[in-house]
Amino acid sequence: MPLTQGAxxxxxxxxxxxxxxxxxxxxxxxxxxxxxxxxxxxxxxISYITLRVLDIRPWxxxxxxLIARGVTGALSLxxxxxxxxxxxxxxxxxxxxxxxxxxxxxGIFIVKEKVKAWQWAxxxxxxxxxxxxEGVDTRVNPLYFMLGIASAVFSGFSYNSIRRLKGxxxxxxxxxxxxxxxxxxxxxxxMFHWVKPHGLDWLxxxxxxxxxxxxxxCMTKAxxxxxLSNVANLNYxxxxxALGLGFVFFGEAFRPEVYLGISLVxxxxxxxxxxxxxxxxxxxxxxxxxxx
Numbered sequence: 001m002p003l004t005q006g007a008x009x010x011x012x013x014x015x016x017x018x019x020x021x022x023x024x025x026x027x028x029x030x031x032x033x034x035x036x037x038x039x040x041x042x043x044x045x046i047s048y049i050t051l052r053v054l055d056i057r058p059w060x061x062x063x064x065x066l067i068a069r070g071v072t073g074a075l076s077l078x079x080x081x082x083x084x085x086x087x088x089x090x091x092x093x094x095x096x097x098x099x100x101x102x103x104x105x106x107g108i109f110i111v112k113e114k115v116k117a118w119q120w121a122x123x124x125x126x127x128x129x130x131x132x133x134e135g136v137d138t139r140v141n142p143l144y145f146m147l148g149i150a151s152a153v154f155s156g157f158s159y160n161s162i163r164r165l166k167g168x169x170x171x172x173x174x175x176x177x178x179x180x181x182x183x184x185x186x187x188x189x190x191m192f193h194w195v196k197p198h199g200l201d202w203l204x205x206x207x208x209x210x211x212x213x214x215x216x217x218c219m220t221k222a223x224x225x226x227x228l229s230n231v232a233n234l235n236y237x238x239x240x241x242a243l244g245l246g247f248v249f250f251g252e253a254f255r256p257e258v259y260l261g262i263s264l265v266x267x268x269x270x271x272x273x274x275x276x277x278x279x280x281x282x283x284x285x286x287x288x289x290x291x292x
Contacts, residue, residue: 006226007273009218010234016215018241022249023208027201031193032081035208037186040179042209043216047176060173062165069161070177074185076154083148087141090134095148097130097239100232102156107228110160115229116279122272126236129264132257133239159232162223171220178216230276236265 003011027035051058060066076099083092101123107113165174197205222231240262246252 003273004226004230004277006222006231007234009222009225010231011237013215013218013222014235014238015241016211016218018238018245020208020211020215021242022245023204023211025250026204027197027208030195030197030201031190032085033078033186033189034193034195035205036077036081036182037190038205039209039212040183040186042206043175043179043213044183046210046213047172047179051170051172051176054170054172056170056173058173058176060169060177062168065161065164066169066174066177067181069158069165069174070181072154072158072161073178074182076151076158077182078185079147079151079154083144083151087144087148088137091137091140091145092148093239094130094134094136095145096152096155097127097134097236098149098152099155099159100235101127102153103159103232104229106156106160107163110157111163111228113163113227113229116275118275119229119233119272122268122275123233124268125271126233126265126268129261129266129268130236130239132261132264133243134261159219159223159228162220163228166224171217171224174220175213175216230272233269233272236269239265 024035048058080092080096083095104115104119104123108115162174222234225231243252243254243258243262247254
């Protein structure tokens, strides 16, 4: 089953994000906002230089949605890292995987995109797979639980801002605004909680920034190339990347039920992709011509 351009970009994005997470895991001794600081600096440098080489104005012209993308994206990331540090990992990750669902729901109102009834079933199937793999520990502080949901909601707003900028701004301009907002917030935090990186830390920091940049560019292109509901659920493939990389780099073993969860995730993604392509392939009925 051939993949659309948007689907290919989203699969690349989830792979780059998974590789970035490996680097972040190797930097667990550094504060999360310090990693965001380095990531933001690297992204700004790469984006600005590339935009100048391409002779594209980095500040864009659709400032409302560019700033909205930067603010909501930064808030989502900061809240996600905050929940990672204050609740069980599995619960934080599972709550973040609500983002594709919120993205699709908000898309109905923000970008006026209709979602087929069957697509909701496919999203639910994939999310059920995530629940089987990660699980949810309900014995957490309700405040942190709500912050985790807020992170996913802000992600939904962020991705809808990207979609609204389709055809209006170059993907790199959209990416450029995210670190522009995240950098000053992270910098203020690091002034009081700085931990100096040592040795290989610098390698992992640089790689995390490069992978994050690749992920952001591919994700932006994916959401600008396809309807939100057509590609958002491909984010769930990220959990498969995470399981595989966790096994390779950290020797993390799979529980038996994980295979069931993987099957549900894949089934939901494959069915949604098939459904989208099937409806694209249905020829439009010819318009009846009046009889003269």
